[in-house]
Amino acid sequence: MDISSLKALNAARHARRAVILLTDLTVGQERVIAPGDPVEEGLAAAVDEAFRSGKSRVVEMDGRKFFVNVHLPPPRLIVIGAVHVSQALAPMAKIVGYDMEIIDPRTAFATEERFPDIPLHAEWPEDVLKTRPLDAFTALAALTHDPKIDDYPLKEALLADCFYVGALGSRRTHAARVERLKASGLSEEQIGRIHAPIGLDIGAASPAEIAVAVLGEIISALRKRNLKTEAEAGKA
Amino acid sequence: MQDSFSPDDISAPVDVAERWIEAGRTVAIATVIETWGSAPRPVGSHLVIDGEGNFHGSVSGGCVEGSVITEAMDVIADGKPRLLEFGVADETAWRVGLSCGGRISVYVERIG
Numbered sequence: 001m002d003i004s005s006l007k008a009l010n011a012a013r014h015a016r017r018a019v020i021l022l023t024d025l026t027v028g029q030e031r032v033i034a035p036g037d038p039v040e041e042g043l044a045a046a047v048d049e050a051f052r053s054g055k056s057r058v059v060e061m062d063g064r065k066f067f068v069n070v071h072l073p074p075p076r077l078i079v080i081g082a083v084h085v086s087q088a089l090a091p092m093a094k095i096v097g098y099d100m101e102i103i104d105p106r107t108a109f110a111t112e113e114r115f116p117d118i119p120l121h122a123e124w125p126e127d128v129l130k131t132r133p134l135d136a137f138t139a140l141a142a143l144t145h146d147p148k149i150d151d152y153p154l155k156e157a158l159l160a161d162c163f164y165v166g167a168l169g170s171r172r173t174h175a176a177r178v179e180r181l182k183a184s185g186l187s188e189e190q191i192g193r194i195h196a197p198i199g200l201d202i203g204a205a206s207p208a209e210i211a212v213a214v215l216g217e218i219i220s221a222l223r224k225r226n227l228k229t230e231a232e233a234g235k236a
Numbered sequence: 237m238q239d240s241f242s243p244d245d246i247s248a249p250v251d252v253a254e255r256w257i258e259a260g261r262t263v264a265i266a267t268v269i270e271t272w273g274s275a276p277r278p279v280g281s282h283l284v285i286d287g288e289g290n291f292h293g294s295v296s297g298g299c300v301e302g303s304v305i306t307e308a309m310d311v312i313a314d315g316k317p318r319l320l321e322f323g324v325a326d327e328t329a330w331r332v333g334l335s336c337g338g339r340i341s342v343y344v345e346r347i348g
Contacts, residue, residue, distance in 0.1 A: 003348045
């Protein structure tokens with residue numbers, strides 16, 4: 001493996017970009033491929049499938065063996081609102097293996113005392129997301145039910161194709177939110193991707209129970225999406 | 237899926253490999269490229285080895301690392317990649333009808 005390939009692979013991993021290290025096992029040569037890069041016709045289907053499923057595998061083309069090693073970014077969870085539910089969610093997300101961060105411009109809420117051991121941004125989402133953009137490997141949960149704080153990151157999450165977008169609030173709160181997002185230029189289909197009321201329907205009552213419902217819904221969004229794409233790839 | 241989505245970690249073998257290279261060490265990287273039956277580590281798992289025999293990561297539950305490290309010394313010496321196959325005697329592999337038992341295929345190559 002060339003040192004340049006190793007460096008390119010690691011640079012992509014650290015920048016949360018999906019990449020494939022494609023190795024021709026017969027001659028021992030490799031290259032780094034990003035989604036959309038040109039690939040030999042015989043390998044294109046396998047490369048596409050790997051980017052969707054996250055599964056690495058050996059493929060054969062013209063009697064030569066290639067290893068398609070796909071690296072997808074680890075899932076990240078951005079929570080808008082340093083609220084009681086977020087306090088319960090933080091340790092749970094850590095156990096499940098999600099990198100969680102909290103954004104809340106209200107400095108009375110976003111304190112280190114309330115949120116030890118978790119990246120906390122006591123700033124407006126507009127400012128934080130400029131330097132830390134959302135992506136398809138990120139889940140976003142908006143928990144303040146304050147339109148001034150929640151609306152912008154919700155819209156950004158839908159535009160960035162986050163694998164999960166959820167918003168806390170009653171049906172009535174959400175109906176008003178849908179109208180505002182429509183007025184901001186989003187389509188009904190885009191807005192329909194928001195999970196609201198947030199969380200699996202398990203009758204959650206306490207903040208910790210709501211956190212379980214939200215985390216369960218996030219896990220389902222990630223894992224079921226992959227099952228679906230893998231099933232489709234299997235049929236193709 | 238599971239492995240690709242594990243939390244990012246500065247101790248990932250590919251990061252360790254880059255740091256070792258930067259430090260002037262000779263390095264080989266071993267990668268699980270295929271598994272059959274019940275394999276202890278998924279496809280894509282890495283073990284990195286330096287010229288002194290230091291290693292980081294894993295390609296199995298510890299059963300074949302010794303052999304991989306030995307082979308890696310030869311790979312570092314002559315620069316030629318090797319494709320290694322190991323049988324993993326395992327009850328589950330028998331149950332699913334693989335008369336040969338579980339197997340893993342490991343590709344070992346020198347970096348640089």
